Amino acid sequence: MTQTLEYQPLVLVETENLSRDEWLAYRRRGIGGSDAAAVLGISPFRTGRDLYFDKRGIAVPDDEENWVAKEVGNLLEDLVARIFSKKTGLQVFKRPYMFQHPHYPWMLADLDYLVELPDGTFAILECKTTNYNARDKWWSDGVETVPVYYEAQGRHYMAVVNLSRVYFCCLYSNNEDEVIIRHIDRDMAYEQELIALEDIFWHDHVLAENPPDYTEDGELILESLRRNLGPANTAAPPVVLTPPQSVRVTRFLELQAEKSVWDAEVKALEKEMQRMKALIVADMGTSCTATYEDANGGYMVVHILEKETAYYGTAPQL
Structure with missing residues (x-):
């Protein structure tokens, strides 16, 4: 698969005035950046089968355990962007659209912010929040890094909107000095592999109505089963194993x-x-x-x- 860099993303929909249900309906038309880690099997939050059920619109009980963390992240997004701008001196701005890759229309991107760089080009900004203890995920053996599940998200976005850098700004406490700023640049080999795997997921699983196998670790699979199946039925007959x-x-x-x-x-x-x-x-x-x-x-x-x-x-x- 050869990826050309001479393209502009399409606009699927303007998101500013969408209701949440409308926004979710558009997201189900393809694979977004926050879905990429689940496709790759590296998400700590959900399995590939969870993502499949989401894209198929199959009703899954809401996971109420981390709704507060998600809401905090949404509420603090603008604040994190302001901190990033103050720390770096770079201007940030929103483009309230859901973008679509012109060659792979199932690849979608709903960006937090765009960043104007000194040379007049642009980059992507992803705003994150975490707790004080989880900040260690942004280092590996003492070396600054980006968690792999966020890296997949950023590389998906770069592919869709055809930009070459993603910044991540992660606030882990309640003052502007307790913030982590990282960036990654485009890696075409990673990107081509990501596109290939997302293409398989979309066509061979979502469109084919073929749930993917569980490949993740046991705890995540059990959590997925709890969400998707609910409590066990003690009156159900025994299952005959093959x-x-x-x-x-x-x-x-x-x-x-x-x-x-x-x-x-x-x-x-x-x-x-x-x-x-x-x-x-x-x-x-x-x-x-x-x-x-x-x-x-x-x-x-x-x-x-x-x-x-x-x-x-x-x-x-x-």
Whole structure:
């Protein structure tokens, strides 16, 4: 698949005066940026099958658990944009349209803001909010990053509106200094793969009325089942499993047995570690610290007996 950069996005609809139901109806005409992570199987919020049910307009019970977080994000969007503009000196503005890719009409984009860059070109701004503890998702091994599910969203948007940069501004507390600003630039290899997978999802699943398989982790699948199926019916007759389904039961039992072995080994290791700790404390007597040095370096042991805790750390080599 070859992607040409000589195109302009189409306007599917002006969104400023749409009701929520009308807006949702337009969203169901294709795949939007916030859908991309679910298509790729990397969304922490919903499965590909959840997305399929949404696009098919199949009634799913509302998930009331995180509605406050979603509402806070919507209410603070303009504030986050103002903070971004103040921090960067870049002008931001809205274009209240749902855009459509001219070559792939099922690719849609409903942008938060556009950014005017100093050279007269434009970029996309996505406004995010999170809590203080979740800010760590914007780093990976100490390196600044964009969470993969937001990256997929941004790359989808760049493909639709044919722009080469997306900024993310994430507010994680209640003052302007507690904000994270990141950007990603266009990656055509990623984009082509994304388009190919979205094309399969739209045509082979949504239009073909063929629900995708569950490929996500267990917790997310169980949450999806809870939303889509509701509570179990204790009066329902037993389900007769097919041979392929029985393989899953067999594998579960194998993993359960394997886990039991590992649990026993972990308990044995923890017991031996506790014994070694006790012997170290015995060597230290009434002292709270001990040091050791040899040709390879050294370390310090700290133990506070009164609090029944110990900390073992390495000190810089001398």
